[in-house]
Amino acid sequence: MAHELQQNERREEIEKRAKFCINDNMDLLIEILKRLDDRSLGVAACVCRLWCALTRNDSLWEHLCFRHLSPQPGGVRTMVAALGGYRRLYMVCVKPVMTRLRLGKVRWGSGSEVERRVWSRHEVELSLSLFCVDYYESVLLGGGRLGGETSPPSSLMILCKAVNV
Amino acid sequence: MKRDNRNEGNFSSSGSCSSSGKAKMWPCEAEDAGVDELFAVLGYNVKSSDMVEVAQKIEQLEEVMGNVQQDGLSQLASETVHYNPSDLFSWLDSMITGLNPMPEFDSSSDPFLESSTITSIDNSSSVNSHAQMAVDLDFGSDLIAIPGKAVYPRTQTSPQPPAPPPEQHQPQAKKPKTSPCLGNSAGGLHSEPGFARPVESARPVVLVDSQENGIRLVHTLMACAEAVQQENFKLAEVLVKNIGFLAVSQAGAMRKVATYFAEALARRIYRLYPANPQDSAFSDMLQMHFYETCPYLKFAHFTANQAILEAFAGKSRVHVIDFSMKQGMQWPALLQALALRPGGPPSFRLTGIGPPSHDDTDHLQEVGWKLAQLAETINVEFEYRGFVANSLADLDASMFDIREGETVAINSIFELHQLIARPGAIEKVLRVVRELKPEILTVVEQEANHNGNVFLDRFTEALHYYSTLFDSLESCGSGAAAAAAAANSGDAVVSDQDKVMSEIYLGRQICNVVACEGLDRVERHETLAQWRTRFGSAEFEPVHLGSNAYKQASMLLALFAGGDGYRVEENNGCLMLGWHTRPLIATSAWKLS
Numbered sequence: 001m002a003h004e005l006q007q008n009e010r011r012e013e014i015e016k017r018a019k020f021c022i023n024d025n026m027d028l029l030i031e032i033l034k035r036l037d038d039r040s041l042g043v044a045a046c047v048c049r050l051w052c053a054l055t056r057n058d059s060l061w062e063h064l065c066f067r068h069l070s071p072q073p074g075g076v077r078t079m080v081a082a083l084g085g086y087r088r089l090y091m092v093c094v095k096p097v098m099t100r101l102r103l104g105k106v107r108w109g110s111g112s113e114v115e116r117r118v119w120s121r122h123e124v125e126l127s128l129s130l131f132c133v134d135y136y137e138s139v140l141l142g143g144g145r146l147g148g149e150t151s152p153p154s155s156l157m158i159l160c161k162a163v164n165v
Numbered sequence: 166m167k168r169d170n171r172n173e174g175n176f177s178s179s180g181s182c183s184s185s186g187k188a189k190m191w192p193c194e195a196e197d198a199g200v201d202e203l204f205a206v207l208g209y210n211v212k213s214s215d216m217v218e219v220a221q222k223i224e225q226l227e228e229v230m231g232n233v234q235q236d237g238l239s240q241l242a243s244e245t246v247h248y249n250p251s252d253l254f255s256w257l258d259s260m261i262t263g264l265n266p267m268p269e270f271d272s273s274s275d276p277f278l279e280s281s282t283i284t285s286i287d288n289s290s291s292v293n294s295h296a297q298m299a300v301d302l303d304f305g306s307d308l309i310a311i312p313g314k315a316v317y318p319r320t321q322t323s324p325q326p327p328a329p330p331p332e333q334h335q336p337q338a339k340k341p342k343t344s345p346c347l348g349n350s351a352g353g354l355h356s357e358p359g360f361a362r363p364v365e366s367a368r369p370v371v372l373v374d375s376q377e378n379g380i381r382l383v384h385t386l387m388a389c390a391e392a393v394q395q396e397n398f399k400l401a402e403v404l405v406k407n408i409g410f411l412a413v414s415q416a417g418a419m420r421k422v423a424t425y426f427a428e429a430l431a432r433r434i435y436r437l438y439p440a441n442p443q444d445s446a447f448s449d450m451l452q453m454h455f456y457e458t459c460p461y462l463k464f465a466h467f468t469a470n471q472a473i474l475e476a477f478a479g480k481s482r483v484h485v486i487d488f489s490m491k492q493g494m495q496w497p498a499l500l501q502a503l504a505l506r507p508g509g510p511p512s513f514r515l516t517g518i519g520p521p522s523h524d525d526t527d528h529l530q531e532v533g534w535k536l537a538q539l540a541e542t543i544n545v546e547f548e549y550r551g552f553v554a555n556s557l558a559d560l561d562a563s564m565f566d567i568r569e570g571e572t573v574a575i576n577s578i579f580e581l582h583q584l585i586a587r588p589g590a591i592e593k594v595l596r597v598v599r600e601l602k603p604e605i606l607t608v609v610e611q612e613a614n615h616n617g618n619v620f621l622d623r624f625t626e627a628l629h630y631y632s633t634l635f636d637s638l639e640s641c642g643s644g645a646a647a648a649a650a651a652a653n654s655g656d657a658v659v660s661d662q663d664k665v666m667s668e669i670y671l672g673r674q675i676c677n678v679v680a681c682e683g684l685d686r687v688e689r690h691e692t693l694a695q696w697r698t699r700f701g702s703a704e705f706e707p708v709h710l711g712s713n714a715y716k717q718a719s720m721l722l723a724l725f726a727g728g729d730g731y732r733v734e735e736n737n738g739c740l741m742l743g744w745h746t747r748p749l750i751a752t753s754a755w756k757l758s
Contacts, residue, residue: 075505075544082542100724122716125502129467132501132543133494140535141492 023050030054034063038095061086065094066124076128083135092134093127222258228414382411382423383628389430390624398434405431418635425672426628429679439676441685445520446528449491451673454666456494458641460725461750464718464733464742465578465609466495468752471714473574474502476605476754480572483511486565486601488557488577490517493532495576497539504543512546516565521553529553557581558590562600573603581696582610585689595703599757605708606755610696612741612748615678616689627678630690630749631671637744638667640730693739693751706758709738714752718742 022029033044033054041064045055054060062077065086080089101123389404405427412423432438456462477483483503487495496515503510515536522528529551540547554560557580567573575598584590598606613630617623641664677688691699697707715735722731722742734741734748741748 075509079501079504079543082544097720097724101720122713122720126717126720128505129498129501132497132539135542136494136497136535136539140538 023048026054030057030060033060038064038090056087058086061090065090079128080131083131089127089131093131097123097127097130378411378414379419382408382415382419385411386423386426386430386628387621387625390621393430393433394619394621401430401434405434418632418639421668421672422628422632422635422675425631425668425675426624426679428672429676432676432680438680438685439673441677441687445522446524446526448670448673449528451666451670453492453494454663455670458663458667459638460722460731461742462494462578463721464740465750465752466498467721468710468714468718468740469576469578469607469609469754470495470499470502471717472605472607472708472710472752472754473499473576474506475711475713476574476708477503477511477572478506479508480604481511482514482568482571484514484516484567484571484573486516486518486573486575486603488518488575488580490519490529490532490551493517493536495578496536500536500540500545500547501543504545510545512548513540514548514571515550517549517551518554518557518560519551520555527551556587556590557584557594558587560594560597562597565601567601573601575601575603575606577607578609579611581608582616582689582691583687585616585691586684586687591699592703595700595705599704602757604756606705607752608696608700608755609750609752610693611690612693612743612751613690614692614695616691624679627675629747631675633744633747634671634749635668637730637749638664638671641725693736693741693753696751696753700753700755704758705755707738708754708756710735710740710752710754714740 029051033041036044041055041060045052058081062080080086083089084092385404385408389401389408392398392401392404408423408427408430412420412427415423452462473485485496485499487493500510500513503513515533517529517533519529533549533551537547537549550566552560552564581591581594584594611630613626615623615627615630617626674688677686678690681687700707715733718733718740722733725731730744732743732745732748734743736748736751739751739753741751743749
């Protein structure tokens with residue numbers, strides 16, 4: 001008798017658990033996604049269409065770019081949006097700049113590295129400038145300028161290569 | 166061949182930085198002077214006493230095989246008669262002479278190359294030049310003073326100047342310096358891929374002496390320039406040919422630099438002066454590639470922009486006059502910085518100056534249009550005007566329509582030095598600049614004196630400068646390895662094409678500095694100190710570039726591959742970008758005094 005009761009209880013618990021679907025709680029989902037790094041966001045985008053759409057939301061990437069910084073001067077958001085969005089900013093400029101400049105890598109206990117981004121005004125300015133140059137080059141200057149190149153030329157290609165190869 | 170310095174029959178070879186990259190390692194040899202055991206196992210009779218020469222020959226063979234372009238190797242497979250393969254020594258010899266990679270060789274090269282690794286020269290060529298060579302070219306005494314800043318890229322790893330003493334000796338085979346050999350005889354000698362890499366030997370063994378060839382190359386270049394200076398064109402002609410194939414023995418930056426300088430010298434000797442580039446679109450494209458591969462132009466743009474930004478602080482109407490419009494790559498960053506400045510962007514006016522285009526397109530207007538689009542995207546009020554001028558000296562202050570209340574900045578990147586060729590031109594331009602009453606004048610120029618009166622001095626300076634520049638290009642990491650690495654991580658790659666175009670861009674400058682004279686020689690670079698004097702006498706005062714510019718420049722450089730090699734220096738308020746210890750370009754800012 002007691003045994004059956006236990007089984008019932010367990011079944012109820014499992015049913016209760018099954019009723020909680022993360023996709024029904026979008027704000028929770030977004031809060032979680034906000035804390036992920038770029039690679040994990042990419043992985044998350046592959047889960048389902050909803051997640052894919054969510055991870056493409058620019059405010060997530062804005063958060064990723066600047067979460068450790070004091071609030072940006074007004075106008076950055078409009079500018080970045082006009083030049084291609086935060087996601088592009090992150091991929092094209094912010095990430096390479098951070099990697100190259102090895103900003104604030106901290107080693108924790110077991111030896112795994114946790115990257116703590118320590119941005120200052122200068123890195124931000126530089127990233128934005130490079131982003132603008134990239135926009136000018138790829139959108140405005142690109143296409144046929146160098147006659148038949150497969151990938152659009154970009155002065156930021158230098159950012160894509162590993163240092164000290 | 167001499168054989169002293171052989172250490173008990175133990176030796177190892179390490180081709181330090183040979184172009185093929187591989188070095189061979191020989192098994193330890195026993196004390197006996199008989200046939201080497203390991204070789205004997207493979208069926209070759211090689212006397213231990215011959216091992217040195219065999220080693221050398223194999224190095225030479227590899228060198229030669231590496232230099233053969235197309236199917237010179239097929240001969241080996243089919244036609245070459247291999248004399249007695251068990252006699253390794255003479256077999257290698259026959260292969261080397263059979264494989265003649267450079268049929269246009271002069272035997273006149275023999276005197277210097279006798280002791281080098283490229284012995285595959287055909288001895289069949291003319292006797293005259295040979296005789297002349299033997300008579301005229303006593304390099305021994307002339308070669309003492311290698312210019313202090315060594316020119317070839319491998320000096321970091323090569324031994325410090327080995328030049329003076331060896332050169333004095335009669336040309337002979339290099340004595341192999343020995344070092345404790347590595348007892349890894351398991352490496353064996355099966356076939357090429359079987360050779361293991363040796364550990365760095367304590368003293369570099371000069372068996373693959375591309376370094377020695379490098380030294381010869383530099384000396385030949387200098388000797389040729391001197392001959393040209395003394396108008397001894399016969400001698401110069403012979404020397405120029407030698408430079409040609411000495412250059413081929415090098416790899417990397419040295420080879421390219423030497424080739425360009427050789428071509429420029431040849432043009433000067435044969436009076437085939439290069440026509441000044443008419444096609445500005447092509448020149449612009451070359452400069453774009455240069456912009457993309459290495460940081461010099463970016464450095465120039467960013468530092469100049471920072472100075473202009475600071476000069477425009479608090480101003481609401483600004484006007485930039487750009488003497489070096491080209492593709493307008495400098496201005497997006499400035500527009501962006503102005504858009505985000507506290508207080509909002511000013512109303513921005515840009516006047517671009519450029520050379521006439523030779524096709525029907527109005528290039529300047531197109532660039533202006535694109536910049537206008539960008540400005541609209543980031544919400545900056547923008548106005549543009551383009552002026553076509555053959556030379557900056559043709560401009561007048563009245564053309565620019567400076568309006569009331571406008572703050573003017575003038576920008577010139579690598580343009581002012583071209584005015585020095587015409588007497589009075591630079592003075593006129595500086596006068597026009599004064600009339601425009603700019604808040605700031607930003608100037609970026611090459612940091613070198615390529616305008617001396619003596620040809621030889623110019624040549625030497627240019628050789629150092631461009632060698633350093635090409636060196637830094639090499640570190641930009643294009644090519645197979647980087648491409649593979651980048652492909653793995655799914656990123657883009659600076660293509661070889663970019664690098665090649667940058668080299669052509671620089672090559673044109675080299676040609677101009679060396680081969681041209683008079684009004685045609687427009688690449689009249691001067692040092693920062695010289696420019697300071699000029700600006701001082703034109704009543705300009707220096708403006709110090711602040712720490713912001715310095716920080717931004719340092720960060721920018723850290724982003725580049727090979728970022729370790731670039732150095733930003735501050736020099737009395739001006740910023741200089743250099744490669745290792747050599748400053749290459751300098752940014753300065755000026756205002757009216």
